[in-house]
Amino acid sequence: MSRDRTLPAHQLAAVVTALYARADDVGWSTLTPQERTRHYAEWVETPDVGKILAAYMTPEKARTWIKDGPMKEYVNASRGTGRYARFGRHGGTGPTDVAAAALGPAATVVPGSQGVKPPHCLAEDPAGTTSYLAWGEAGNFRNLLWAALRAAVVDGLPAHVVVLEPPGRPTPSADIKTHRAMAQRCDLGLHYLPEVAGRLAGPVPAGDADGGDRDQ
Template identity: 35%
Template structure:
């Protein structure tokens, strides 16, 4: 397998992310994503370029495990491929302010991932905040629980919603019940992607 030259790699990632934006990639069901990988292999702007470097199997693996595995992180402004994301969510500062109020700020250097998280302060109190889509709620609870035992303030889970991702009232109540039982807080916040180019 040949190494992808950087200009080729960049060209293909830009095209993949352009199309992923148009498809609302993160909202697609698994079966549609699987079909899209096949379409990308056949697309002259993607597979047509990659075929000089990969066979079909490796091409599909590279598309799935390199750019598309990083797509959600790139939309959060995180990771080496974030510069290719055509739309991003507002950064952690905006989320912290919406969740806790304008007197709370992100502690510099505290933003992390898996799940996305940070420490916030209002000058006298510090809080751990983690966030992600509803389908990551279990991971968010676990991350918050790990901080609950070491921090004075209850950790805060922010379940992020967007157009195309909504929760019923009963699902929100369920999240609240779990959070309350675990000694953590939870908020549901709707976010909108913003064009960056």
């Protein structure tokens, strides 16, 4: 967001790091919209978030920035991708694991091919065949399916959807049945991968905090 430029790099790093730690503590991915709204209001009042932002914007603008900036990217960042990746988790399930799940343990990710919305990359199998891989949670299956189908139709690539299963949240059997039927109809590969949560990043050095948008 352009408002990122309003905050000095060290302040941005401190606020986003605090937000992601707080989000982890409350189990952000399991919260309802109403519960998330309550936390936005609470965080605007906290010393490690709201007090810092108050020097640069009004409480209402701070709440909007939190919601539409760092927290909108929280899921991507928790998987080490997206604009705020440097503040998220590292060392968990990543593109290499996804490629292995879809194409086998000897598969390699094509350098520079990673992207977001949805998370995706190109990978090569031992025979040298390049495939498109899209991955994410079951709740985003529609977008994963569309991205893979588009790669297959437009780019002529073998394409696969890899559904990540966060710790303690296996995909319901009814959803798997539906996924399989849709993937088969679209002639796409479908795989399920138990996700390993990475380590939450600590404070980012000021020199690295303004590293810019790393989306590809």
